[in-house]
Amino acid sequence: MTVVNLAAVKGAQVARFLRAPCTPLVLAGAGLRPAGSKGVRAMSRFRVLFLQIATALLYMGPLVAGLGGFGWAMLPPFVSIFVLWLVLLRPHQWPMTLADWRSGVGVGAALTQILSQILLVTVLFGVGRGIGGVLGTLPVMFPMLPVAMSFLALPLMRLAWNPDRALAEGVTIDALMEAARLPVGVNPLARDPARAAAALLALPDDAAPETVLGLLEQSAVPGKGWPPAAGLAAALARAPAARHAALRKALVLWGTDPALLAAGSAPGALRAAFAAAAQDDGLLADLLPRATALARALPDRLDQFPDALALRTLAQELGGDRAAELSALADLLPATPARGTSRAA
Numbered sequence: 001m002t003v004v005n006l007a008a009v010k011g012a013q014v015a016r017f018l019r020a021p022c023t024p025l026v027l028a029g030a031g032l033r034p035a036g037s038k039g040v041r042a043m044s045r046f047r048v049l050f051l052q053i054a055t056a057l058l059y060m061g062p063l064v065a066g067l068g069g070f071g072w073a074m075l076p077p078f079v080s081i082f083v084l085w086l087v088l089l090r091p092h093q094w095p096m097t098l099a100d101w102r103s104g105v106g107v108g109a110a111l112t113q114i115l116s117q118i119l120l121v122t123v124l125f126g127v128g129r130g131i132g133g134v135l136g137t138l139p140v141m142f143p144m145l146p147v148a149m150s151f152l153a154l155p156l157m158r159l160a161w162n163p164d165r166a167l168a169e170g171v172t173i174d175a176l177m178e179a180a181r182l183p184v185g186v187n188p189l190a191r192d193p194a195r196a197a198a199a200l201l202a203l204p205d206d207a208a209p210e211t212v213l214g215l216l217e218q219s220a221v222p223g224k225g226w227p228p229a230a231g232l233a234a235a236l237a238r239a240p241a242a243r244h245a246a247l248r249k250a251l252v253l254w255g256t257d258p259a260l261l262a263a264g265s266a267p268g269a270l271r272a273a274f275a276a277a278a279q280d281d282g283l284l285a286d287l288l289p290r291a292t293a294l295a296r297a298l299p300d301r302l303d304q305f306p307d308a309l310a311l312r313t314l315a316q317e318l319g320g321d322r323a324a325e326l327s328a329l330a331d332l333l334p335a336t337p338a339r340g341t342s343r344a345a
Contacts, residue, residue: 047160047161048160050156050159050160051157051160051161053156054153054154054156054157054160055153055157057149057152057153057156058081058082058085058150058153058157059124059150060146060149060150061078061081061146061147061148061149061150061151061153062074062078062121062124062125062128062146062150063124063125063127063128063131063146064128064141064145064146064149065078065125065128065146065147066124066125066126066127066128066129066130066131066132067128067129067131067132067138067139068128068132068138068139068140068141068143068146069129069132069138070143070146072125074125074143074146074147075118075121075122075125077147078121078146078147078150079114079117079118079121081147081150081151081153081154082117082120082121082150083113083114083117084154085153085154085157086113086117087163088154088157088158088161088163089157089161089163089173090172090173091163092172093109093113094109094110094113095107095109095110161173193219193227193228193231194228194231196215196218196219196227196228197219197228197231197232197235199215199219200212200215200216200219200228200232200247201232201235201239201244201247203215203244203246203247204246205243205244205245205246206245206246207246207247208246209246209249209250209253212246212247212249212250213250213253213254216250216251216254217254220265220266226265226266226267226268226269229266229267229268229269229271229272230268232251232272232275233268233271233272233275233276234275236248236251236272236275236276236278237275237278241278241279241280244276247276248276248277248278248280248283249283249286251269251272251273251276252273252276252277252283252286252287252290253286254266254269254273255269255270255271255272255273255274255276256270256273256287256290256291256294257269258294258297258298261294261298261301261304262298262301264301264304267304268304269304270291270294270304270305270306271304271305271306273287273291274287274291274306279314279317279318281322284318284322284325285322288322288325288326288329289325291305291329292325292328292329292332295329295332295333302332302333302334305329305333307333308330308331308333308334309330311326311327311329311330311333312326312327312330314326315327315330
């Protein structure tokens with residue numbers, strides 16, 4: 001996976017790069033890894049349909065070439081286009097470095113995919129020839145027309161699919177297509193914040209991380225934020241530190257999701273993460289480096305952090321290494337909250 005150091009990127013650029021919520025991106029040096037999968041769902045069904053149209057164009061090229069009766073001399077250009085298509089569509093399946101290309105496994109994987117494309121083009125040629133034989137006629141056409149049809153599929157696919165971003169986000173085309181088939185609608189948990197908070201607080205301490213993260217995502221309303229934030233943070237602050245272990249851990253991960261924060265799609269999630277961590281050394285060890293990296297990379301989202309004074313107070317209570325980390329984070333935050341914004345931890 002490509003590692004992106006967002007600390008070296010301006011906040012506005014980061015916000016544009018992380019437009020889709022919960023993008024699986026890594027923040028170098030901070031160990032930031034988003035917890036959810038909404039980045040995959042951000043691809044609209046229209047773009048997926050566009051990708052399917054480009055795929056049809058790609059396959060039509062050798063099919064039409066076979067129908068026109070062109071010889072096997074047309075095979076190399078079509079194979080080249082098909083291999084390039086596969087490189088752009090599934091970059092994660094190809095060797096990434098010179099060392100990978102020198103390894104037997106990397107070369108074997110590349111040769112296997114090239115041979116599969118040769119076989120596919122050959123089959124399409126044969127199908128086209130068969131259709132021409134059944135029709136009893138071979139249409140006259142310019143030899144480059146079928147090649148142009150397949151080649152046109154490449155820029156069309158590139159409009160709907162960014163291979164560089166796919167590598168950086170860890171998104172595969174299979175996951176994207178699967179997400180496009182998911183039904184669209186607001187989960188019942190998102191309509192009732194009290195019910196969502198109750199469902200999250202009822203989870204056992206050893207609940208699976210994917211279960212907790214799934215409920216957190218379901219409780220968010222697309223475009224309207226995260227209604228259970230305040231109630232859940234207050235409940236966790238009142239609860240004994242030993243309770244809700246799985247929920248606290250998941251909140252630390254989800255609340256520090258860089259794409260979630262950049263998009264501003266779950267206001268209060270980061271403050272809830274601090275409430276969940278409380279004074280637990282293990283949770284703070286995960287939370288503070290991630291939060292500090294986010295504060296540096298996304299200065300336009302500092303209003304979603306806890307109040308700097310609250311962090312300094314907690315630092316005085318804890319002492320030690322955590323106190324230094326809390327103070328460093330507090331130094332990055334404004335001295336007072338923005339007007340009209342609640343930033344209590």
